[in-house]
Amino acid sequence: MPGSTLFVVATPIGNLTDMSLRAIEVLRQVELIAAEDTRQTQRLLSHYGIATRLISYHDFSDQSTCQRIIQRLNQGESVALVSDAGTPLISDPGYGLVTEARSHGLKVIPIPGPSAFVAALSVAGLPTDRFSFEGFLPAKAGPRGKRLRALATEERTMIFYEAPHRINAMLQACASHFESSRKVFLGRELTKKFEQHFCGTLASALTWLAEDENNMKGEFVVVIAGGDEAAWQIARLEKADGLVAELRKEMPMKKAVAFISAFLGLSKNELYRRVLERDQ
Ligand code: SAM
Secondary structure (H helix, E strand, O other): OOOOEEEEEOEOOOOHHHOOHHHHHHHHHOOEEEEOOHHHHHHHHHHOOOOOEEEEOOOOOOHHHHHHHHHHHHOOOOEEEEOOOEOOOOOOOOHHHHHHHHHOOOEEEEEOOOOHHHHHHHHOOOOOOOEEEEEEOOOOHHHHHHHHHHOOOOOOEEEEEEOHHHHHHHHHHHHHHOOOOOEEEEEEOOOOOOOEEEEEEHHHHHHHHHHOHHHHOOOEEEEEOOOOHHHHHHHHHHHHHHHHHHHOOOOOHHHHHHHHHHHHOOOHHHHHHHHHHHHO
16 A cells, blocks of 8 residues: 555445445555545444544644544555545545645545446436536525526536435526427436436426426436537527417517517517417
């Protein structure tokens, strides 16, 4: 075991047997394990009969915790960093410690393994050649809408993390900022007993969630297809439908169509035809 090394160790996201042999070996051999939640990590260590000392570390730990770890690394010891599940630093603590270790010229070695977003992306059936990991969207509607507006022209597959009590509001927001027909994959409780996959559109995902309260439980990765010109055109037309319907309460249909088509950059004739078809 090389000394003065910070090992960033991935741990299972639900299924304990997803632990790699190398991860077990490193956790056994380092002098210290810095863990997001020591009680959670203790369960993993007990399962594998690992007796290494644990200390608590998260990014809002006081500076002295980080400095104590750096000091021990500088003295020649090796330390492993783990989070509660998956890969540290991926929507998890560790950024402060890794940057500090790097600034001291210490070795930082990854021990790769599970990460929920890679697991979800690998089975989502959506393009994987280019993707954007977005982590958690803001919980509040205002900042969440701002982030989604910024993603409105994203062409790459987008990956989000979400908590069960926010999944419905999150998907509603996505359906209103993207097109409701946009393809989505929901990976629920990946690698766990009640693992479930949903493949469909944003609209059908909302219906699926409402069908059974169990569908809303547990941890979620949400993978959403990127947009393209055709998809954005559909979104603009869907938006136009709603706006024309509102304006028609105040003015003649032709005037509402002229106004909205100019506002959204749509063909007036196409929008007019569409409104007539919907009226039939
Ligand atoms: N560091 C972790 C990783 O590498 O995936 C992510 C930690 S983040 C605090 C926790 C979020 O990851 C959950 O809210 C959920 O969105 C996602 N997640 C973690 N485990 C999952 C699982 N087994 N199934 C689905 N999503 C999971």
